[in-house]
Amino acid sequence: MKCISPNALRRLPVYLSYLKQLPDRSGNISATAIAGGLGLGDVQVRKDLAGISGEGKPKTGYNIQNLIDALETVLGYKSVTNAVIIGAGRLGTALMEYPEFKEYGLHILAAFDIDPERCSSTPGKPPVYPLSQLAVFCRDNAVKIGIITVPADQAQSVCDRLVENSIHAIWNFAPVHLHAKAGVTVQNENMAASIALLSNHLS
Amino acid sequence: MKCISPNALRRLPVYLSYLKQLPDRSGNISATAIAGGLGLGDVQVRKDLAGISGEGKPKTGYNIQNLIDALETVLGYKSVTNAVIIGAGRLGTALMEYPEFKEYGLHILAAFDIDPERCSSTPGKPPVYPLSQLAVFCRDNAVKIGIITVPADQAQSVCDRLVENSIHAIWNFAPVHLHAKAGVTVQNENMAASIALLSNHLS
DNA sequence: GATATATCGATATGCTTTTATCGATATATC
DNA sequence: GATATATCGATAAAAGCATATCGATATATC
Numbered sequence: 001m002k003c004i005s006p007n008a009l010r011r012l013p014v015y016l017s018y019l020k021q022l023p024d025r026s027g028n029i030s031a032t033a034i035a036g037g038l039g040l041g042d043v044q045v046r047k048d049l050a051g052i053s054g055e056g057k058p059k060t061g062y063n064i065q066n067l068i069d070a071l072e073t074v075l076g077y078k079s080v081t082n083a084v085i086i087g088a089g090r091l092g093t094a095l096m097e098y099p100e101f102k103e104y105g106l107h108i109l110a111a112f113d114i115d116p117e118r119c120s121s122t123p124g125k126p127p128v129y130p131l132s133q134l135a136v137f138c139r140d141n142a143v144k145i146g147i148i149t150v151p152a153d154q155a156q157s158v159c160d161r162l163v164e165n166s167i168h169a170i171w172n173f174a175p176v177h178l179h180a181k182a183g184v185t186v187q188n189e190n191m192a193a194s195i196a197l198l199s200n201h202l203s
Numbered sequence: 204m205k206c207i208s209p210n211a212l213r214r215l216p217v218y219l220s221y222l223k224q225l226p227d228r229s230g231n232i233s234a235t236a237i238a239g240g241l242g243l244g245d246v247q248v249r250k251d252l253a254g255i256s257g258e259g260k261p262k263t264g265y266n267i268q269n270l271i272d273a274l275e276t277v278l279g280y281k282s283v284t285n286a287v288i289i290g291a292g293r294l295g296t297a298l299m300e301y302p303e304f305k306e307y308g309l310h311i312l313a314a315f316d317i318d319p320e321r322c323s324s325t326p327g328k329p330p331v332y333p334l335s336q337l338a339v340f341c342r343d344n345a346v347k348i349g350i351i352t353v354p355a356d357q358a359q360s361v362c363d364r365l366v367e368n369s370i371h372a373i374w375n376f377a378p379v380h381l382h383a384k385a386g387v388t389v390q391n392e393n394m395a396a397s398i399a400l401l402s403n404h405l406s
Numbered sequence: 407g408a409t410a411t412a413t414c415g416a417t418a419t420g421c422t423t424t425t426a427t428c429g430a431t432a433t434a435t436c
Numbered sequence: 437g438a439t440a441t442a443t444c445g446a447t448a449a450a451a452g453c454a455t456a457t458c459g460a461t462a463t464a465t466c
Contacts, residue, residue: 006400009396009399009400010393010396010400012399013393013395013396013398013399014380014391014393014395014396016395017355017378017379017380017395018380038380038382039382075395075398075399075402076398076399076403076406081402081405090297091297094293094294094297098394100378100395101398104394104395106398106402144405145405152220168404168405169401169404169405170401171398171401175220175303176220176224177217177220177221177241179242185400185401185404187397187400187401189397190216191301191303191307192216192217192219192220192303192307193212193213193214193216193217194374194390194392195216195278195279195304195307195309195374196212196213196215196216196278196279197209197212197213197388197390198348198372199278199279199284199309199372200212200278200279201371201372202279202284202347202371202372
């Protein structure tokens with residue numbers, strides 16, 4: 001597989017959601033049209049798509065359905081990735097029920113919390129287990145992604161614990177910057193950074 | 204004011220939270236130490252800090268408290284920016300009560316929703332008004348940032364409406380890519396992109 | 407069938423960001 | 437006071453991204 005640059009990878013889901021929003025998905029679409037619809041440069045779109053599709057035709061563009069398929073495959077939406085949530089507070093439970101995750105191939109198997117009061121097992125929702133069961137659960141269920149929604153001061157230790165249990169992809173919503181050994185990807189969902197960009201623009 | 208690159212700007216809040224976590228904030232710290240603590244390169248940290256502080260001394264580093272002050276000033280945490288939330292659903296209400304925003308100088312004045320059932324006015328919480336009152340409220344309250352937490356299909360029209368009301372900084376949590384005319388910054392909080400980066404790393 | 411046009415893919419240019427290198431300097435040690 | 441060391445700031449090199457340009461090609465029009 002060709003290597004896709006991180007920046008391009010971030011744009012692919014944007015293309016995908018744009019294509020899925022189209023009223024008519026039969027027929028073709030050009031990179032120029034996608035770029036116009038999203039407010040991006042046409043060359044950039046073409047280059048990003050060239051990396052994953054390779055079936056663009058001059059004058060006509062790309063077959064929309066094939067492009068959607070290719071994007072979903074590259075983005076892993078067609079396969080299922082198992083994940084767990086650590087921290088069943090307000091944000092954790094909100095994410096547990098976030099309907100879009102299914103579309104993205106992300107399957108939340110369970111959540112974990114130190115507080116026994118939060119542990120529960122409602123039908124139709126992912127169960128919440130005590131944190132002590134994390135290690136066994138990860139080993140038995142091929143968990144690939146750990147989602148951290150604990151308070152800031154506990155986040156790094158939870159992160160370490162996930163890494164110990166062979167989880168190499170971590171998605172952190174706690175307002176701290178986590179890091180882990182090489183080979184482990186940590187995606188820090190940084191609200192403060194977003195605010196910084198916005199307020200910098202205002203001044 | 205010197206211009207800070209967007210990437211550097213995203214790192215500044217990370218430095219700030221690292222410094223605030225230190226057990227002892229008196230005394231000095233070197234760029235090398237910060238870099239080590241965060242898993243970044245020392246040159247990068249030094250360069251980022253040079254852009255905002257300019258008071259690093261060889262051998263000793265930076266005065267921690269001064270650095271915190273400088274970071275908070277640059278990031279706008281010392282001044283207050285007024286914001287409104289459009290969409291008082293689950294995510295919207297979660298953000299309304301997100302305690303970190305205060306720290307970041309972001310003041311959520313109110314939320315708006317089309318559903319009258321969601322409109323309310325509880326003491327101690329930001330009020331939720333009908334969407335029809337948005338224009339007047341924005342004009343009267345110096346609102347600078349609009350936070351969008353409506354469903355995907357309504358997000359772009361809400362965005363356009365905010366722009367019409369002279370709001371030039373928009374923070375979008377709906378799972379679509381919004382865009383606006385030049386001069387308006389749109390920060391798309393893209394969950395799908397984060398998942399893409401994680402699952403790409405796994406494969 | 408010839409011509410025109412939209413669009414692709416590739417190559418090249420320019421810009422931004424990161425990383426490396428090096429002299430200068432503040433403190434510590436002898 | 438001389439020497440050693442950690443660290444800064446600046447400059448330079450490298451890498452990564454975005455944008456521009458151009459020939460090639462599929463379709464449409466005459």
